[in-house]
Ligand SMILES: NC(=O)C1=CN([C@@H]2O[C@H](COP(=O)(O)OP(=O)(O)OC[C@H]3O[C@@H](n4cnc5c(N)ncnc54)[C@H](OP(=O)(O)O)[C@@H]3O)[C@@H](O)[C@H]2O)C=CC1
């Protein structure tokens with residue numbers, strides 16, 4: 001039976017490049033693009049079909065920033081597929097990012113210049129807002145919507161005879177100092193993106209602890225710095241184009257300026273090829289590139305502790321329970 005892979009945020013950037021690369025790896029795979037915008041999803045599928053005319057590409061509409069949409073999509077996935085081998089949790093946002101220019105120039109002439117250019121630590125602040133579900137949008141989109149999707153898909157994912165792999169697109173911008181158990185939605189701070197990605201790393205660790213014995217494995221990836229709609233929201237695309245020669249130079253000092261979605265998808269594709277038992281739940285797999293343009297993957301230990309991960313997991317389960325109850329109440333009124 002053919003393997004099934006679902007990719008969220010598949011309509012652009014790293015997600016779209018990942019889909020193309022997955023089909024190159026295994027043209028027999030049943031690929032499902034889980035996208036918010038169906039017009040973009042149809043266009044992405046059409047582009048893929050030009051290169052891979054005989055493949056099965058399914059579309060599912062999902063807005064991971066909406067509980068109702070996630071529940072509907074999970075139901076549809078369960079109806080359509082009998083198995084789910086790979087679930088790529090890739091959709092993500094950064095709302096109205098601002099670069100701290102002072103910090104940038106100060107950092108550029110310090111010993112931490114390379115670290116700053118690869119992690120953006122202390123460099124980018126963002127805004128956030130509350131969704132219709134009453135949650136912080138960045139937290140809900142980057143983590144919680146995906147968490148609920150996994151919970152809803154558990155019958156498909158936890159099959160011992162047919163193990164599944166969750167693969168999260170995290171980031172090197174994930175920082176322990178930007179995350180707090182007390183305000184895990186990051187409603188008070190200005191680095192909600194970093195917080196949501198740290199929360200992603202914690203979630204992956206704890207899911208491994210609870211579900212490996214049921215045949216469910218989870219890994220996190222950092223695609224590096226990639227030119228996509230997300231980075232075009234930080235600096236306009238023409239500025240990024242002007243910076244290309246500088247970024248090639250930066251590649252002599254750090255391996256994480258992958259720049260293209262194809263290169264950024266390297267670790268996501270590499271995980272597709274790995275034996276599940278060989279993976280380390282405490283590392284993040286980084287897409288890297290050599291100065292000469294050769295792609296490779298580097299595992300790096302994450303800065304987290306399993307106790308915090310466990311407490312956070314209990315908080316997520318409680319939040320899920322509350323939100324589902326509220327939704328049920330609203331539907332009863334209607
Ligand atoms: N670019 C980079 O340098 C890095 C990116 N990442 C991560 O990579 C992932 C992919 O981002 P990237 O390709 O760069 O950026 P893009 O903006 O190109 O892609 C993001 C994708 O997520 C989708 N998405 C956003 N919000 C929702 C939602 N509410 N429901 C469903 N889908 C949604 C978008 O859909 P739509 O088209 O409808 O907006 C889009 O397809 C993200 O998780 C990001 O955090 C991590 C490290 C570095």
Ligand SMILES: CC(C)CCC[C@@H](C)[C@H]1CC[C@H]2C3=C(CC[C@]12C)[C@@]1(C)CCC(=O)[C@@H](C)[C@@H]1CC3
Nearest residue numbers: 116117118119120171172173224225234243246
């Ligand atoms: C000469 C330089 C290329 C100038 C670029 C300055 C900044 C715009 C970038 C420096 C570090 C970059 C970075 C990201 C965005 C653009 C920078 C701030 C990310 C935050 C993008 C999203 C992620 O998930 C992170 C892994 C990136 C970290 C580095």
